[in-house]
Amino acid sequence: MSEVRWLDDREQLVWRGFLSMQSRLFSRLERQLQRETGLSGADYAVLVSLSDSPDGSLRPFELGAEVDWEKSRLSHHLRRMADRGLVKRHTCDTDGRGAVILITDAGREAIEKAAPYHVEEVRRWFIDLLTPEQLQTLAQISQTVIERLAAEDPGP
Amino acid sequence: MSEVRWLDDREQLVWRGFLSMQSRLFSRLERQLQRETGLSGADYAVLVSLSDSPDGSLRPFELGAEVDWEKSRLSHHLRRMADRGLVKRHTCDTDGRGAVILITDAGREAIEKAAPYHVEEVRRWFIDLLTPEQLQTLAQISQTVIERLAAEDPGP
DNA sequence: CAAACCCGCATGACACGTCAACCATTCCGC
């Protein structure tokens, strides 16, 4: 076993700062979204995906691919959203195992009310604070990290 | 009410990429840390703060300031960590309301075993993938966002 | 066409985080 390569001061600063920024930013956005619209970030992501779909419906595994959640998380969350009347489940005609998730009118109304508000918040606390160069760099960073994670993600 | 300033394509790309990177990265780190060391990221943060302290003990409100958690979250989490034998609670001599949290030998052992492993993972999936310029920019971004959040944080 | 395997999804148990309410102590103004 080789020697541990601890983070040097500069790296620590970056990593801790990033951790702190990330946790504060998302807890802020999450809390405000919840308070003002009654939707969680998770609800929001699901409803965006569904309403982007032509007929407002998706198979759970398609939805899962878009939001990148574990299937059990998705299953639990969809049940709760169905209980709240934001989505509806149907059985799938073409696949006896599967289900189809359909956005309801209430779901559409919720996301259409929430979206403008949420975009404002994202601008206010993040996007509008950064220069085009910073945004560009952040996009590169994100892509690099995502590719690395995807590359060496052989699953369990 | 003014017109909504939706995100343009470039901004969408940045924001969605950042969201995706952030969620994938932390879920990866969290899961691996948990599997390999039995500690959650929350455990890790608490134990780092405690073991950084000269006498291995802190008041909960000091700990709360370091990890930036709500007090109820901290209270719940410290109870669970105490149940697992990672920390110990004492009553505070100098303040009848307060408590003192002390890291146990088991807690020290846990964090000392986890730290090298976790640092390797942070390097592997993040730090080592980025150029010094990218790290520099990310630090700037983090600081900008944190300052903005702190500035206009009127509390409840 | 049957056995074996895989896929899509649900479920139960449990850890976690938030909210709202609460209790006890200490601090502060008068």
Add this chain to the structure above:
DNA sequence: GCGGAATGGTTGACGTGTCATGCGGGTTTG
């Protein structure tokens, strides 16, 4: 000093996320 506010911390209820497991419908292979 005393009444009230502020501080330090806990608790219970509830929504959420993960892990392990299960289950029935599909698909493939002999």
